Amino acid sequence: MTAASAVPQARFSAQARLRALQSDIMELILERELDTGDPLPTENELAAALGVGRNTLRESLKVLQALGVIEIRHGFGMFVAPSNFDALTDGLTFRGRLSLRHHGQEALQLVDVRQALEVGLIGGAIEKITREQLAAVEESVLRMETLAAAGEHFLEADAEFHRRLFEPLNNELLISLLGVFWTVYRRIHVELGGTDTVDLVEEASTHRGIYEAVAAADKVLAAGRLTTHFDGIRGRIAQAVSM
Incomplete structure (x- = not known):
């Protein structure tokens, strides 16, 4: 059995859903014409707009932060991140x-x-x-x-x-x-x-x-x-x- 076949199909599906959600968040940023430094909607607003639970949303937001797409400032909110390589x-x-x-x-x-x-x-x-x-x-x-x-x-x-x-x-x-x-x-x-x-x-x-x-x-x-x-x-x- 290969490593890939040993991973449950449900896990692949969950990863695909998270990637899709990350894409949806980026599309929302573009559609609302947000620019570098602009605040994002709150977690509650994003969860409602995207039709997902807050825990799932937070997982995707953490990934987008790691990718340099958004910046999370605890106590202040979320913002479109500056260019970050x-x-x-x-x-x-x-x-x-x-x-x-x-x-x-x-x-x-x-x-x-x-x-x-x-x-x-x-x-x-x-x-x-x-x-x-x-x-x-x-x-x-x-x-x-x-x-x-x-x-x-x-x-x-x-x-x-x-x-x-x-x-x-x-x-x-x-x-x-x-x-x-x-x-x-x-x-x-x-x-x-x-x-x-x-x-x-x-x-x-x-x-x-x-x-x-x-x-x-x-x-x-x-x-x-x-x-x-x-x-x-x-x-x-x-x-x-x-x-």
Whole structure:
């Protein structure tokens, strides 16, 4: 008997009903044109509007809170939550770390997705980057080079570099997703034993090369150097999981 067949059908039905209720709550938020920070109806009002019991409603509300859809402030009520990628970060981190036990497939796929985003959008960023924004990117590179020369790791400066590289696109979702991927990779990095295998000076030089391609407005070269950078990350993950 498999694990799936051992679970009673009633449990699957209950889970399906809870998912449907969560969807109904989100639809209610949209239909009433509630926005970030707006209060939701009370539990009694929601239960009546959706035709469910309060205990069932509370289960769904807890899930939606964990997903970052709503915010429950005890003593004040429930509100539409601000943008929150914590649930996505935690889920991807768990999947990535778990995958390290069997060849790191999902960790490598996360790198593939981040590469697709950055390589695909670097041309647009180059078109829009200002002199001031370009100077900020170089500032991040200089910080990495200084830390590398001192033998110190520069994960924060690395994240700052990539964020600044794409700020010209004025795409908050992209910046948030890059932050998610960086956080996930950092935790996977720690799981793999930290940065002991990274040549810090070479890594800083790689970022210098990306910056120089962007400064020269060479879209093809910038995309190629970003690809090389992500190839290095994939290589370190693959090497670590094969040990």
